Amino acid sequence: MNDATPDPLTDIRREIDRIDEAMHRLLMERGAVIDRLIAIKRTSQTGSAFRPGREADMMRRIADRHEGRLPLATAEHLWRTIIATFTHVQAPFTLHVEQGPEALAMHDLARFHVGFDVPLEGHAIPGRVVEAVRASTGDLGLVRLEPQPAGAWWDALGGEGPQVMARLPFLPAEGHPASTPALVIARPLGPGSTSEVSVWAVHDDGDLHLGSKVEILAGVTRNGVRNRLVAVPGAEAPAPNALPLGGYAQPAAAR
Numbered sequence: 001m002n003d004a005t006p007d008p009l010t011d012i013r014r015e016i017d018r019i020d021e022a023m024h025r026l027l028m029e030r031g032a033v034i035d036r037l038i039a040i041k042r043t044s045q046t047g048s049a050f051r052p053g054r055e056a057d058m059m060r061r062i063a064d065r066h067e068g069r070l071p072l073a074t075a076e077h078l079w080r081t082i083i084a085t086f087t088h089v090q091a092p093f094t095l096h097v098e099q100g101p102e103a104l105a106m107h108d109l110a111r112f113h114v115g116f117d118v119p120l121e122g123h124a125i126p127g128r129v130v131e132a133v134r135a136s137t138g139d140l141g142l143v144r145l146e147p148q149p150a151g152a153w154w155d156a157l158g159g160e161g162p163q164v165m166a167r168l169p170f171l172p173a174e175g176h177p178a179s180t181p182a183l184v185i186a187r188p189l190g191p192g193s194t195s196e197v198s199v200w201a202v203h204d205d206g207d208l209h210l211g212s213k214v215e216i217l218a219g220v221t222r223n224g225v226r227n228r229l230v231a232v233p234g235a236e237a238p239a240p241n242a243l244p245l246g247g248y249a250q251p252a253a254a255r
């Protein structure tokens with residue numbers, strides 16, 4: 001090939017460089033916009049910049065427009081990393097991760113969602129995650145959704161303390177690289193943080209029938225008392241004695 005012959009590979013690489021530069025410049029521009037957001041959001045009031053409802057809208061839009069060769073999970077991971085990094089830029093936080101029997105999968109789940117700028121702290125049991133979030137100003141927690149755990153860790157949620165804020169995976173798909181079911185917990189995030197699905201603790205002696213819309217996330221029975229962590233669309237209590245423990249945006253249907 002002499003100098004006059006166009007080289008298609010060079011042309012394509014030039015195109016890739018143009019796209020990479022545009023993406024990098026846009027990310028830097030995003031950083032400048034976040035600087036303006038910090039000034040108006042007053043995150044210092046709650047200690048956390050995390051807004052799970054907003055993130056759910058953003059992830060849904062990514063999933064809706066996604067097409068082509070790039071796997072959706074890669075786009076999801078890139079944006080989760082961008083969003084978590086900018087959350088951390090606004091107000092530094094640690095992600096407390098339950099690392100019991102599925103420690104490696106939980107570590108993957110955490111890194112998939114927050115990248116590497118957010119520090120992780122591992123805890124052997126879910127109760128320790130809840131304690132660590134309670135003792136912090138704006139830390140988040142990640143607890144694996146085990147249907148029959150050793151103890152009712154959710155008893156420590158609710159009130160002014162940590163609550164359920166998000167459910168993972170949010171964009172489930174066959175072969176997804178971070179598909180361990182888990183709940184994200186945080187201390188209350190202030191007004192305006194409504195959720196599509198509410199989460200409750202329901203105690204009964206074994207014969208309470210919950211409606212068909214109620215999903216049992218986990219349950220423990222001790223001394224004849226059944227203690228179930230349940231989720232229900234909307235905000236209405238699933239049973240008269242149900243205790244509110246937060247809520248989350250409805251994850252997408254599996255692709």
Ligand SMILES: O=C(O)C(=O)C[C@]1(C(=O)O)C=C[C@@H](O)C=C1
Nearest residue numbers: 049050051052054055083086087
């Ligand atoms: O929209 C906000 O409130 C933001 O703080 C911005 C942003 C983002 O980077 O897009 C970061 C954190 C929130 O969880 C949601 C979104």
